Amino acid sequence: MKGTTPENSHWIVQLNYRNRTGSFALLFAAIGVHFAGLAHGWLAWALLALQFLLYPHLMYLRARRSEAPLATELNSLLCDSVLFGAWIGWLGFPLWLSYTMLMGVTINLMVFRGPRGLFQSLFALACGIAFSALLQPLHLTLYSNWISNLLCITGLSLYLMMVGNVAFTRNQRIREARDQLHESQETLQQVNRALQQQLQENTELQNQLRELADRDPLTGTYNRRYFDVTIARELSYCRRHGTSLALILIDIDHFKSVNDTYGHQAGDQLLISLADLLKRNSRGSDIICRFGGEEFLIALPDTDCATAVARAEEYARGFSDAGVRWQGQQISATLSAGVASFPEQAEDADKLLRCADIALYQAKKSGRNRVVAYSGEMRLQIPATD
Numbered sequence: 001m002k003g004t005t006p007e008n009s010h011w012i013v014q015l016n017y018r019n020r021t022g023s024f025a026l027l028f029a030a031i032g033v034h035f036a037g038l039a040h041g042w043l044a045w046a047l048l049a050l051q052f053l054l055y056p057h058l059m060y061l062r063a064r065r066s067e068a069p070l071a072t073e074l075n076s077l078l079c080d081s082v083l084f085g086a087w088i089g090w091l092g093f094p095l096w097l098s099y100t101m102l103m104g105v106t107i108n109l110m111v112f113r114g115p116r117g118l119f120q121s122l123f124a125l126a127c128g129i130a131f132s133a134l135l136q137p138l139h140l141t142l143y144s145n146w147i148s149n150l151l152c153i154t155g156l157s158l159y160l161m162m163v164g165n166v167a168f169t170r171n172q173r174i175r176e177a178r179d180q181l182h183e184s185q186e187t188l189q190q191v192n193r194a195l196q197q198q199l200q201e202n203t204e205l206q207n208q209l210r211e212l213a214d215r216d217p218l219t220g221t222y223n224r225r226y227f228d229v230t231i232a233r234e235l236s237y238c239r240r241h242g243t244s245l246a247l248i249l250i251d252i253d254h255f256k257s258v259n260d261t262y263g264h265q266a267g268d269q270l271l272i273s274l275a276d277l278l279k280r281n282s283r284g285s286d287i288i289c290r291f292g293g294e295e296f297l298i299a300l301p302d303t304d305c306a307t308a309v310a311r312a313e314e315y316a317r318g319f320s321d322a323g324v325r326w327q328g329q330q331i332s333a334t335l336s337a338g339v340a341s342f343p344e345q346a347e348d349a350d351k352l353l354r355c356a357d358i359a360l361y362q363a364k365k366s367g368r369n370r371v372v373a374y375s376g377e378m379r380l381q382i383p384a385t386d
């Protein structure tokens with residue numbers, strides 16, 4: 001069963017218990033003093049004790065056992081109103097007593113139900129008065145003795161001050177809770193902003209890493225891994241759109257002797273200068289890769305074999321003309337290139353590369369410093385790999 005101990009019962013149950021016990025005891029005293037001037041029998045006193053001394057405890061027990069304490073308390077307040085109405089009617093509407101009882105229940109109901117509480121309270125009081133009218137004819141005894149009035153004024157004043165204090169305390173708690181919520185929201189926003197920034201940095205870092213993973217660190221051209229992934233995509237595009245794609249496989253001639261003569265760093269410089277030349281003389285859509293030690297591979301989308309040969313010859317001319325300056329010396333070198341194209345000579349990436357390789361082999365074999373386009377007869381001349 002819920003709310004059966006005083007500690008864990010609903011705050012409104014606790015509050016109303018305190019209020020009811022205190023204010024009803026004052027009303028007991030006030031009505032008792034009012035009775036003193038009039039001749040009332042034991043039944044009236046018994047009813048008075050029952051209503052104002054025992055009733056608050058009964059209502060408290062009822063609310064504590066309830067599954068919905070707030071709703072039960074509100075019903076109890078309506079019950080208070082009906083009973084107060086009966087007392088007001090029975091006592092003959094004594095001004096201060098009636099006003100105290102009316103205000104006590106009405107304020108309480110209005111706190112929870114607003115203006116609706118006022119009408120409910122007035123209606124319940126009217127019901128109580130009507131009930132009293134059923135038991136005896138209504139009469140008017142407006143004035144009571146001054147002690148009774150004083151007790152009513154004191155009780156009502158204390159009650160109003162208590163309501164004001166409760167409203168203030170709850171208001172303060174709500175304000176504190178709102179401030180805390182505001183602070184939490186700000187902290188949450190800060191964390192969110194930091195997370196977003198972190199996410200952005202991570203994305204940038206990931207892009208940089210991906211870029212690094214795809215590039216050759218020496219020349220800045222794409223690497224073989226990138227080529228393998230990209231060529232399949234490029235060829236499937238060509239198949240869908242019926243376009244061509246040419247491959248130029250380039251190898252620097254006698255590169256070993258450059259290394260041997262001028263040193264490895266000079267060789268590196270030559271690789272860099274060839275890569276720069278390829279970059280300068282290619283279209284944005286061309287894919288330039290460093291394919292091996294001194295081998296470069298260029299994929300030229302939407303290019304047929306003849307155009308690719310012309311381009312390779314441009315590269316070869318440019319490379320042999322430029323050479324590279326290294327520690328005050330001019331290093332000159334030439335290159336050989338093999339060209340093959342899709343769909344003229346091969347239908348897939350492996351075959352296309354193989355054809356370019358065969359053509360390059362042919363260029364080397366025929367004396368280097370030349371560009372050779374693949375043709376069907378070359379097959380026979382590649383001993384081990386064909």
Ligand SMILES: Nc1nc2c(ncn2[C@@H]2O[C@H](COP(=O)(O)OP(=O)(O)OP(=O)(O)O)[C@@H](O)[C@H]2O)c(=O)[nH]1
Pocket residue numbers: 218251252253254255256257259263264265266267268271292293294364368
């Ligand atoms: N400087 C430098 N040399 C490299 C690099 N990668 C490979 N090499 C060298 O490139 C040379 C390639 O020599 P080979 O395969 O004999 O070819 P080649 O001397 O160019 O002869 P041909 O290709 O037959 O004209 C080797 O000496 C490798 O050490 C590199 O990153 N930098």
